[in-house]
Amino acid sequence: MTVDFNSPSRRSVLGVGGAVLAAPFIVTGTARAAPKSLTLLNVSYDPTRELYKDINAAYSDYWKGKTGQTLNINQSHGGSGKQARAVIDGLPADVVTLALAYDIDEIAQRARLLPANWQSRLPNNSSPYTSTIVFLTRKGNPWKIRDWGDLIKPGIGVITPNPKTSGGARWNYLAAWAWAQKKGGSPAAAKDYVAKLFKHVPVLDTGARGATTTFAQRGIGDVLLAWENEAFLAIEEFGPKFDIVYPSLSILAEPPVALLDKNVDRHNSRDAARGYLNFLFSPLAQDLIGKNHYRPRNAAAVAKWSKQFKDIPLVTVDGAFGGWQKAQKTHFADGGLFDAIYKP
């Protein structure tokens, strides 16, 4: 075979290759000269896709009006723990919006991308909204599941993801524990109940979306322990095939947000990123939060959207479990109480 190095096709290939190689430098060059556009990366947990799609569009408009700068906000979603690990391993997130404070604590501790007191830098413990854990049953609630105690009746199949891999599942587990501890009066009673509960779980998915799919599409199990917003979304997505059941007691989930100082300084994106997080607490974003079935903080948004939620007693992780660090260590670390459930 012979190759003619001067053939037009050969030259055009080299030309394209050269352009591809040069492209990153050109982009950097213009960005330095006049920051006409900026890209932010928000690394979030599993069920927030729809919420941040709305919020990103609103914030880009707001930012463009304020500064004239075009803002592209990229989203990454996955299990909360997995996302935190990706950031620790170098995913260049400007902000993180995760399912629980423990995961952001880990980023602060292990990668030192933000100070340890990150949670006090924004209002409401840095949580722009709250949510809770509810039950999703089949239409008409054929097994008459009303409360946590009904979940361990004979024959009931309970779907929840694995607390080891899913932030939402940790909230599920802690809500169940809190109810049983209140009912039985002791941690031993709670341990006994939670062990029985997980004997009713036929499939342990790795994330909240996977568990919803198992329950809604595969038709496995009689009740799904789910994020409140995910339960509403399942009904919107799959039609009125399910009922939402509020137990007598659940947990106040406060998914926090944080700015990654080292990353925004590297990207020259601090102002836009800080503005983004502050924007989450603004009336406009709070309204979108309520629309997406999360519980807003802002009074006007609460008044508008809280009719969809039922008011039930909610325990907090700080109050009932002594904070996330302690809860993680006692319940979910290797050799913790969750592992003991499956000990032969």
Next chain:
Amino acid sequence: MTTARTWRWREPSILPGFGLSLGLTLAWLAAIVLIPLTALVLRPWELGVAGVWHTLTEPRVLASLRLSFGASALAALVNAPLGLLVAWVLVRYRFPGRRLLDACIDLPFALPTAVAGIALTAIYAPTGPLGGLFAKVGIKTAYSPIGVFIALLFIGLPFVVRSVQPVLQDLDREVEEAAETLGATNYQRVMQVVLPALMPALLTGSGLAFARAVGEYGSVIFIAGNMPMVSEIAPLLIVIKLEQYDYAGAAAVGLAMLGISFGALLIVNVVQSAIARRGAA
């Protein structure tokens, strides 16, 4: 090329460029295989020898290793005769739709494993068409170790078929005909003429299927049910450990898998070359 050599390379080819190609090979292998594996081998020891031992002897880790290697070995053992049969039919018979069937064999290679897992789960779940049939006779297919086995069968089959097929194609029909003229029965022809010639390829294919199955993650986690001690595969346990920021523990399980897989493949290679030698003699 006149320098005196203290040791001799086997003269590989009359073409020049041996030094360059060997250098490139080593650099490439180092970058793609050896350096990442070295990182894996070095990582667990921050736990100390006792810590690594403790991690690997946890009942849950042992159960997952047993499941991963047990189900993979079983799937490879079942895929060996069935893959051989498929290859035989595709090579030796002509029938309508043969080419289409032949192309289908590669689908498990091409399909994203998550897609395969979701499809298999939909079919083998108690609510699915096949899973429902099994459920009627009291067998739980998806969300049990059987589900793991089914997924591993699926991804392993093309390795066996594609290893055996070309050898079978090149097998000289005259040898079989000669055996027949010498009075060999059908059974003798298969057992003493055809199978020995196919054995090295069959072993390679099964070994590859086994190795691939041990590391399979994407398709299995959808169908397995992922219950600790029952249907939790070792690769999932590694992911779980990583998500608890237990990098060293995850690397320890990874290292154990690497060691066992390497041992198993080594045995397959030794047996295979022994058979090849006997065949050549």
